[in-house]
Amino acid sequence: MTEVATVRRSRLTPEREAELYRAVLDLLRQVGYDALTMDAVAARTRSSKATLYRQWGGKAELVAKAIRHLKPGSIADLDTGSLRGDFVALVTREDDCTIAENAALMRGLAMAVHGNPDLLEAFREFLIQPELEEFRRVLGRAVDRGEVRADNPALGYIVHMMLGAFATRTLIDELPPTQEFLISYIDAVILPALGVPTT
């Protein structure tokens, strides 16, 4: 099964894959998830629908992976030597314009989950789980350094804390999640919950 998957993947170069993801994101921003069709993606990228389905299985997986591709590099590679440093590096990888743009995109997609359970499934598998894995590596280093106790119960609520910041900021406050806001939230909520002194 893994071999077959490897063979299937090898048909596209990373450059071609990136180009396809960019086209998907452009279309998403223009028409939204519900109106996005595999036909439109195929037409815009001059690929066959068969190729798209072979490579990604369907629209939900293609969109989830395109979103993941937006993230610049792996957060697990940001090793600044302190947990606060790693978190700050994480939320300052993108400038405020990019954060606002991506938050608007995610807001639309979060709503599209309504009536598209396969999209939630794809998000969980290809976006949330891989990011959570990377968070675990960042947090694991903090535990190894002695910054966070291995049994700190907040370690199990990283997604809850982060998602709360993004969702409340964009949906309730209707403000963009700027770098300044995110750093302030990390210092006020996440680090204290993890028992890490912020000053």
Place this chain on the structure above:
Amino acid sequence: MTEVATVRRSRLTPEREAELYRAVLDLLRQVGYDALTMDAVAARTRSSKATLYRQWGGKAELVAKAIRHLKPGSIADLDTGSLRGDFVALVTREDDCTIAENAALMRGLAMAVHGNPDLLEAFREFLIQPELEEFRRVLGRAVDRGEVRADNPALGYIVHMMLGAFATRTLIDELPPTQEFLISYIDAVILPALGVPTT
């Protein structure tokens, strides 16, 4: 303006108002927000549409107030003498079945906000703001008792922390937000962020 409002309100007794809210919630659970009509509410409660519009202005306000009416009493009245006690009392007012039922209802409504900006506006005005006011009174008492420092920055992120717990639990984990989960989150995240020792 206030007098007019008082006169308008006085047409319905609290019992009649409660009966109307129950009918709205029943309909919401059966057909969802988008398919819910003022005609159906009027028919089921044997009231005129004119009365409904006079009293609530429209569907969004009626639904937001019906949801708020679900909450048993004011959380500001829960004065146990400690912040942890108040929070635990808050999340144990409803049993796990009721919490799960209401979470399912809120999940549907959160999705209905997509394409219904007036619903978000009504939620903000008639549900989130009043609840936030009550939280502020609970937190104000904790500050007065010396449990929380008045300048603790996490005081500004109560909604972010709470919403993160509910949204992640129901949407991402796809588990009901049980009393046990909520108390564990309060102890792991909210109280440490507020600088309140949990043991």
